[in-house]
Amino acid sequence: MPQNAHSPLSLATWNVNSIRARIDRVVDWIERSDVDVLAMQETKCKDSQFPFERFEKIGYEVAHFGLNQWNGVAIASRVGLDDVERAFPGMPGFAKDPEAEQAQEARAISAVCGGVRVWSLYVPNGRELTDRHYPYKLEWLDRLRSYAQKQLADDAGVRLAMVGDWNVAPLDEDVWDMEFFEGKTHVSAPEREAFDAFEAAGYKEITRGFTPGPGVYTYWDYTQLRFPKKQGMRIDFQVVSPALAERAAGAEIDRDERKGNGASDHAPVIVRFE
DNA sequence: ATGTCGTGGACGCCACGA
Numbered sequence: 001m002p003q004n005a006h007s008p009l010s011l012a013t014w015n016v017n018s019i020r021a022r023i024d025r026v027v028d029w030i031e032r033s034d035v036d037v038l039a040m041q042e043t044k045c046k047d048s049q050f051p052f053e054r055f056e057k058i059g060y061e062v063a064h065f066g067l068n069q070w071n072g073v074a075i076a077s078r079v080g081l082d083d084v085e086r087a088f089p090g091m092p093g094f095a096k097d098p099e100a101e102q103a104q105e106a107r108a109i110s111a112v113c114g115g116v117r118v119w120s121l122y123v124p125n126g127r128e129l130t131d132r133h134y135p136y137k138l139e140w141l142d143r144l145r146s147y148a149q150k151q152l153a154d155d156a157g158v159r160l161a162m163v164g165d166w167n168v169a170p171l172d173e174d175v176w177d178m179e180f181f182e183g184k185t186h187v188s189a190p191e192r193e194a195f196d197a198f199e200a201a202g203y204k205e206i207t208r209g210f211t212p213g214p215g216v217y218t219y220w221d222y223t224q225l226r227f228p229k230k231q232g233m234r235i236d237f238q239v240v241s242p243a244l245a246e247r248a249a250g251a252e253i254d255r256d257e258r259k260g261n262g263a264s265d266h267a268p269v270i271v272r273f274e
Numbered sequence: 275a276t277g278t279c280g281t282g283g284a285c286g287c288c289a290c291g292a
Contacts, residue, residue: 018280044281069281070291125292222278265279
């Protein structure tokens with residue numbers, strides 16, 4: 001096989017909102033959807049609690065990064081899982097006050113799968129515009145952008161995919177009602193600028209072009225009947241380097257997976273690379 | 275179809291995060 005040859009790769013990202021509560025659904029979904037790689041967020045468990053064997057049984061290796069019941073990220077792959085990294089270089093932790101030491105959080109894990117460095121990312125929520133978690137979120141995104149920019153500067157042909165729950169709605173049409181989000185996180189100008197900075201650095205968000213809005217979402221709050229009312233948010237994305245972007249052949253949001261009892265509040269988001 | 279869901283810790287509920 002020539003050195004530069006690559007195989008097709010189907011890559012999914014899904015905030016599963018507890019892997020232990022969702023394991024049957026996740027395994028069923030992987031088998032049904034036949035993806036090569038699944039990046040998961042909010043596994044909500046320690047490494048010692050992660051159900052690795054359920055994935056191994058269906059032919060997937062898993063790398064997990066979980067410290068406690070909060071956050072937690074993982075990558076399942078049937079096309080290799082090499083050179084695992086937990087947290088990206090420069091990734092900040094959260095400090096309760098500026099003088100306090102930063103506490104590490106399990107929000108990023110990466111591995112090389114099928115020739116692509118895949119990052120599974122759970123961007124900090126931000127909570128409120130006045131909360132200390134809000135500047136933390138902006139700093140976290142800026143550091144990630146800085147990491148990504150360096151990867152591209154070092155190798156213009158780098159195959160890098162940053163997928164996950166970005167907790168940013170980049171366009172007004174990515175929420176069901178901008179008036180409702182007035183003064184809230186996820187739609188503020190600094191968050192949108194932090195997200196757009198990846199495209200300015202040469203990266204491309206792949207899913208939107210194949211799944212245009214308005215009214216196309218990846219997350220629906222459990223409360224207030226948001227899902228049946230079609231009141232969601234588009235906050236899960238796949239942001240990839242130029243060499244990978246040119247291979248993108250399709251994308252899909254599996255909205256059906258949000259239905260029924262025992263669903264995560266997020267839908268899986270899949271991209272097919274040629 | 276459906277007025278939320280998941281975690282841990284001390285219980286049969288509460289606090290917390292989303």
